[in-house]
Amino acid sequence: MPLDRSELLAAPVPGPVEGVLGDVLHRAAREAPEDLLLSTPATGETWTAEQLLADARAVAGGLLRDLEPGSRVATCLSNGPEPVLLQLGVALAGMTLVPINPRSRPAELEHALRLSGAVRLYAAVDAGGNPVADLAAEAADRLPALREVRRCGAGWRSAIELAEPPDLPVVDPESLAQVQFTSGTTGRAKGVRITHSGMVTTGRAFADRLGPRAGRVWVDPMPLFHTAGNVLGVVGALWARAEHVVLPFAPAPVLQALADRRATLLSAAPTLLDLLASHPDLPDTDLSALEVLFTGGMTVPPAFVDRVETLFGARLSITFGMTETCGAVLQTAPTDPDPIRRQTVGAPLAGTDVRIAGPDGSAVPPGTAGELWVRGARITRGYLDDPAATAEAIDADGWLHTGDLAEMDADGACRVVGRIKDMIKTGGENVSPVEVEEVLVAHPDVAHAAVVGVPDERWGELVVAFVVPAGSRDPSPAELTDHCRDRLSPFKVPRSWRLVDELPMTASAKVQRAELRRRAAAEAR
Structure with missing residues (x-):
């Protein structure tokens, strides 16, 4: 029976929802303390839900020794245990995370640190050949807010101070959880303000759309400085109580992790899936446990869906979103019929209003192209210190004008057909x-x-x-x-x-x- 389109476009978030990231972590530790929630193949470390909560609390305690709730703490790190533990610790401490691409060049790094007002930076000594800790130290004198650069390179305990936390602060769901930076395809990157409620709403809806079986073991090489990694990945895996296997992307280690961990879910951008699909180790890799492939970041043609599903023996789930929407707005489910999975980016996630708008702003009929507008808890509260850009992107009624051209069918599934510009x-x-x-x-x-x-x-x-x-x-x-x-x-x-x-x-x-x-x-x- 077709879905009712009017209900789908304003779908509420089902049931009681934890309001902040710390609530999701506490829920996992309360309901399944012995379940494995995090593993990092590069270091060989693992965390149960109980251990992850304990270490995240200790990270929060270390932060609160020197910094006040509300402080902005930046990270510039490759995938590993450090960015996950810092993300959770910063959230528990009531501070704001500023994740920065570890491949940033000096001007990009300095811009992000200056705009965000970060007071501390945890930076990699070597991020794929990029000495970001040294670059940050060189820029520190020009950044009045930055008090300290912590160098990460010899294990996470060497750079992250741990302490028994005091009473952790009460965190408002509408408070600023992260400042994420847009890709900056034109001009300087803007700082996107993301709330706790936006992250939690998105992580839960995303995990629920993947389905309960998909998230038992979740191999995730998506970058943890981006919403794909630290919202869809970290928060989604916590909600699903899945083992989140975090590692940098390189084809051979990812294939090895899929086999060793008996992974049921792989997250990878289309370009990464393409590299895996052409890797000589793929035919000999045991993928018998793999059930779902998740991808996003760009539209993919039906031929790509057919190819990767055949090669990996798993169903593809595609999401469409942007940093301003915590990484997801629309998503196909692995159980969707072939035409939806092959030709669309799915239906709106729970908690999202979607409008396909014509030139006058009114909704266009099904099958007609218009601008994709979105509204709801996961939408950014605007750009940091840039009211003009905020007003240009988000109208007075709370609609984010994405600039994407899309069509919606009568059942609510959308197809993105391009960018207006x-x-x-x-x-x-x-x-x-x-x-x-x-x-x-x-x-x-x-x-x-x-x-x-x-x-x-x-x-x-x-x-x-x-x-x-x-x-x-x-x-x-x-x-x-x-x-x-x-x-x-x-x-x-x-x-x-x-x-x-x-x-x-x-x-x-x-x-x-x-x-x-x-x-x-x-x-x-």
């Missing part, structure tokens, strides 16, 4: 980059594709395609043009082709279209 206008006609990209990746010699527009005096814009070949054979522009002409209207067929080894990606696995437009425009001069 990415829409190409050529010869008076609109071209959706996503539509062209889906046609291109259906070509057997194309692994990935991204389509952008470049200015042209005659046509307004010309369609340019960047293509990553699927194997050793490079498809010719003539082949690709013929392939598109058979499947697209003439004005949608790319006029210019670029074969590249890889597409530029943000830290959250989204294609940097602004960079591609810059490259295409430079080459067109």
Whole structure:
């Protein structure tokens, strides 16, 4: 029986909900103290729910020796035990976490620390060759709020002070839990204000959509400085009381962890899944326990869904969201019918209002493209110290205008068809980059594709395609043009082709279209 669309769009969060991250941790320790909740293969360490709560409380106690509730504590760390324990300890101490990409360059790191007003930074000595602790120390004199840089590199206990906590503060669900930074595809990254209620609402709804069987053992190489890792991963796994297997992404260790831990769920961005799918160790890896693959960060074509489900022997769950929505708004369930899993990004998560808005802001009929608007507890409370950007993104009624073009069917499942700013206008006609990209990746010699527009005096814009070949054979522009002409209207067929080894990606696995437009425009001069 079809879902009632009006109920789905304003779906409440079911049952009593823990209001803050500490409540979710206490719930897990209370209901299943001996269950394994965290493991880090790189260090060989594991934590039961009871042990994780004890260590998180000790981290909170150490923080509260020197810092007041409400202080902002930054982390710049690769995946491992440190970012998880600090996230939980900071939350219990009533402080605000500022997770920063450990691959940040000096100007990016200094910008994040200055804007956030962080008073302490826990930084990796070496994050994949990036000496972020040294970079932060060099910038410290220019950052009046930053009092201390803690260097992490010889085990988490060496850098994180532990102490018996005093009475932990009462934390308001609407208080600031994190300041997360947008990917910054254009201009400087903005600080996104995320509340405890937003994180808890999202983590629970996400885990519930995956289903109870998926989360027994959850291998998660998604970055813990981003909502995909520390909201969907940390909070989602805590809610599901799953063993959260945290490790940096590298294909061989991830495949090893899937086999060793008998994983039932793998979280990985599409680009990471693609690397795993082509790795020579995959055919010999025991994936017999794997049931669900979770991915997000970019739209994926039906051919990708078919390929990874066949290779991994598991169902794919796709989510669509952004930092401003704690990482998720829409999500397919592993149990959804094939057409929904292959062709959409699913229905709204519980606690989310969704509107597909026309130019005048009113909802458009099912099957009609419009801007995706979202509203609810998981939506950011705005950008840090940037009221103008906040007002531009969130209207007076609380709707976040995502800038994404989407369609919703009569049952509430959505399909994202592009970005408003990415829409190409050529010869008076609109071209959706996503539509062209889906046609291109259906070509057997194309692994990935991204389509952008470049200015042209005659046509307004010309369609340019960047293509990553699927194997050793490079498809010719003539082949690709013929392939598109058979499947697209003439004005949608790319006029210019670029074969590249890889597409530029943000830290959250989204294609940097602004960079591609810059490259295409430079080459067109």
